[in-house]
Amino acid sequence: MFEIFGVPSQALFGQLLLGLINGSFYALLSLGLAVIFGMLNIINFAHGAQYMMGAFVAYLFLQYLGVNYWASLVIAPILIGALGILIERLFLQHVRKLDHLYGLILTFGLALIIEGLFRNTYGSSGQPYQVPELLRGGHNLGFMFLPNYRAWVIVFSLVVCVATWFAIERTRLGSYLRAATENPTMVRAFGINVPRMITLTYGFGVGLAALAGVMAAPIYNVSPQMGSDLIIVVFAVVVIGGMGSIMGAIVTGFVLGIVEGLTKVFFPEASNTVIFVIMVIVLLVRPAGLFGRTA
Amino acid sequence: MMERVDPQVVQQRRETAWSVGAAFAVMVAFFAIAPFVVYPVFLMQALCFALFACAFNLLIGYVGLVSFGHALYFGWASYLCAYVQKVGTLSIPFWFGKLVWIQIPLPPHTPELAVLVGTLTAALLGYIAGTVAIRRQGIYFAMITLALAQMMYFFALRTPFTGGEDGIQSVPRGYLLGRFDLSNEMTMYAFVVVVVLAAFLFIYRIINSPFGEVLKAIRENEQRAISLGYRTDRYKLVAFVLSASLAGLAGSLKALVFQLASLTDVHWTMSGDVVLMTLLGGLGTVFGPVVGAFCIIAMQNYLAPFGQWVLVIQGVIFVVCVLTFRRGIVGELGAALRVKL
Numbered sequence: 001m002f003e004i005f006g007v008p009s010q011a012l013f014g015q016l017l018l019g020l021i022n023g024s025f026y027a028l029l030s031l032g033l034a035v036i037f038g039m040l041n042i043i044n045f046a047h048g049a050q051y052m053m054g055a056f057v058a059y060l061f062l063q064y065l066g067v068n069y070w071a072s073l074v075i076a077p078i079l080i081g082a083l084g085i086l087i088e089r090l091f092l093q094h095v096r097k098l099d100h101l102y103g104l105i106l107t108f109g110l111a112l113i114i115e116g117l118f119r120n121t122y123g124s125s126g127q128p129y130q131v132p133e134l135l136r137g138g139h140n141l142g143f144m145f146l147p148n149y150r151a152w153v154i155v156f157s158l159v160v161c162v163a164t165w166f167a168i169e170r171t172r173l174g175s176y177l178r179a180a181t182e183n184p185t186m187v188r189a190f191g192i193n194v195p196r197m198i199t200l201t202y203g204f205g206v207g208l209a210a211l212a213g214v215m216a217a218p219i220y221n222v223s224p225q226m227g228s229d230l231i232i233v234v235f236a237v238v239v240i241g242g243m244g245s246i247m248g249a250i251v252t253g254f255v256l257g258i259v260e261g262l263t264k265v266f267f268p269e270a271s272n273t274v275i276f277v278i279m280v281i282v283l284l285v286r287p288a289g290l291f292g293r294t295a
Numbered sequence: 296m297m298e299r300v301d302p303q304v305v306q307q308r309r310e311t312a313w314s315v316g317a318a319f320a321v322m323v324a325f326f327a328i329a330p331f332v333v334y335p336v337f338l339m340q341a342l343c344f345a346l347f348a349c350a351f352n353l354l355i356g357y358v359g360l361v362s363f364g365h366a367l368y369f370g371w372a373s374y375l376c377a378y379v380q381k382v383g384t385l386s387i388p389f390w391f392g393k394l395v396w397i398q399i400p401l402p403p404h405t406p407e408l409a410v411l412v413g414t415l416t417a418a419l420l421g422y423i424a425g426t427v428a429i430r431r432q433g434i435y436f437a438m439i440t441l442a443l444a445q446m447m448y449f450f451a452l453r454t455p456f457t458g459g460e461d462g463i464q465s466v467p468r469g470y471l472l473g474r475f476d477l478s479n480e481m482t483m484y485a486f487v488v489v490v491v492l493a494a495f496l497f498i499y500r501i502i503n504s505p506f507g508e509v510l511k512a513i514r515e516n517e518q519r520a521i522s523l524g525y526r527t528d529r530y531k532l533v534a535f536v537l538s539a540s541l542a543g544l545a546g547s548l549k550a551l552v553f554q555l556a557s558l559t560d561v562h563w564t565m566s567g568d569v570v571l572m573t574l575l576g577g578l579g580t581v582f583g584p585v586v587g588a589f590c591i592i593a594m595q596n597y598l599a600p601f602g603q604w605v606l607v608i609q610g611v612i613f614v615v616c617v618l619t620f621r622r623g624i625v626g627e628l629g630a631a632l633r634v635k636l
Binding site: 037043091094095098100101102104105106108109110111112113114115116117119120228232233235236238239269272273276277279280283284287 | 355361363427428430431433434435437438439441442443445446449450453563567570574602603604605606607609610611612613614616617618621
């Protein structure tokens with residue numbers, strides 16, 4: 001063990017790791033928010049609730065059906081994504097042409113309904129979720145102990161983020177998507193079914209949230225309010241990064257996670273608020289956000 | 296310069312004045328009779344929230360700014376009011392090279408002073424938050440206000456004077472102006488009614504002043520208002536500070552009524568509640584927020600035994616309001632009677 005700036009390396013790197021983990025979730029969630037906002041012009045307030053549902057699907061499937069973590073990693077996003085598609089068809093498509101405000105309020109209402117239902121059934125206390133067998137234990141890297149599961153979360157979420165970026169920025173389907181964001185009428189005129197694309201985009205964004213939820217289940221406890229506190233921080237992340245760029249959302253998410261981790265080491269009292277403080281500073285210096293385009 | 300006024304507009308204004316006047320009379324009569332029928336503390340709670348919702352409506356309904364963090368002003372005013380009322384002297388830390396505690400000697404148990412301090416606190420916070428938030432428009436504005444409120448929630452959780460999870464409890468109500476004993480429910484009720492009605496008329500005056508017309512112009516088309524030479528950012532900031540102060544006034548009254556200031560008042564669910572009240576009553580209507588507040592508070596009181604179902608029902612009301620009647624109760628009523636309420 002050695003010390004850096006008077007802090008034992010174990011503590012420093014431990015918090016840095018935790019910061020990276022939080023950063024992975026910020027990145028995945030703000031990525032989903034950015035993708036949804038791009039296509040639907042809606043800020044999805046229910047994103048936190050959908051993340052929570054992802055975690056609950058993993059927990060309930062393991063508890064009652066014996067479905068393991070790896071299967072949940074696939075099933076939960078599909079299931080919750082399908083629910084998202086249903087929500088889009090039933091509710092969101094009716095408010096797309098209205099003021100932004102109504103989309104925000106509608107999804108806020110949905111978030112309350114979902115959270116309320118889960119609280120009724122499962123109470124407010126958290127349920128533990130076992131780390132999958134394959135990823136138990138960890139490695140001693142000399143300067144710190146690295147649990148396998150945490151390494152997996154960071155690597156896997158990076159892969160998902162980069163894959164999403166690639167799909168949107170570098171593939172044909174992604175180019176349709178970007179075109180439809182810019183000018184939906186024109187894209188429709190080319191014979192592309194834009195409404196269906198919008199629906200699927202929402203499903204995809206929601207699926208990302210659910211995926212993050214499954215990954216979070218073994219780290220945090222599975223509880224009904226796990227999403228609502230997180231989503232507000234993610235909003236701040238989105239304001240800091242600006243929703244104009246996919247890569248921007250990813251980078252901002254990870255960097256802010258690390259900053260938050262470091263704050264926990266050097267100035268623990270401010271660790272809850274540091275992201276909001278950064279948001280204020282960014283707004284004063286660069287109102288459009290770090291990666292945003294001025295509207 | 297002579298102003299040419301369209302006779303039709305004059306006619307319309309006269310009709311609006313009539314309908315608003317009649318509705319106001321009904322409201323005052325209701326407040327006068329209600330305490331003999333319904334539990335006064337419930338009425339006082341509903342009145343505080345009615346004022347809170349009216350303050351919120353000033354922003355969302357007349358400037359088109361969606362603040363999702365109004366609990367910040369309500370809750371912090373409530374804390375400051377409760378603290379001054381209970382303890383008196385404020386100690387504020389300042390940084391002059393080193394940490395210096397500045398003592399502001401204030402007498403405790405003076406409700407009028409405590410309410411004033413609470414309101415001014417909200418005004419100050421509103422000025423700071425408003426300066427930051429109006430740098431972005433639309434959806435970002437909502438997210439920024441929410442994030443700022445959450446930041447101050449954590450601050451309230453950590454800072455010692457708020458009492459953390461316990462809040463500031465058993466705040467004495469004291470004697471208003473040294474004469475009227477507020478521990479008497481009816482005296483307290485009269486005090487709350489007078490303050491809320493005065494604030495209500497103040498808001499009505501604001502939205503029907505030339506200043507209010509500029510605010511509505513910003514709501515309809517900010518770019519055009521800018522091109523007409525209005526400094527819209529300043530108007531927005533003034534409106535934001537006014538709204539925050541009035542929300543603070545509501546929070547201060549609430550602290551006196553319940554003799555309590557707690558974390559619930561600064562939590563984001565409180566910001567959500569006020570959005571719900573205003574939306575249900577009718578965005579941009581004069582009486583909507585009052586009606587919405589009474590409905591929601593009544594619902595929360597009567598459904599309290601059902602626990603978390605309140606959350607679900609509130610969510611359902613949100614969804615139904617947005618999908619089917621966006622004008623709200625009073626908006627729909629006004630449309631049916633063809634009057635502006």
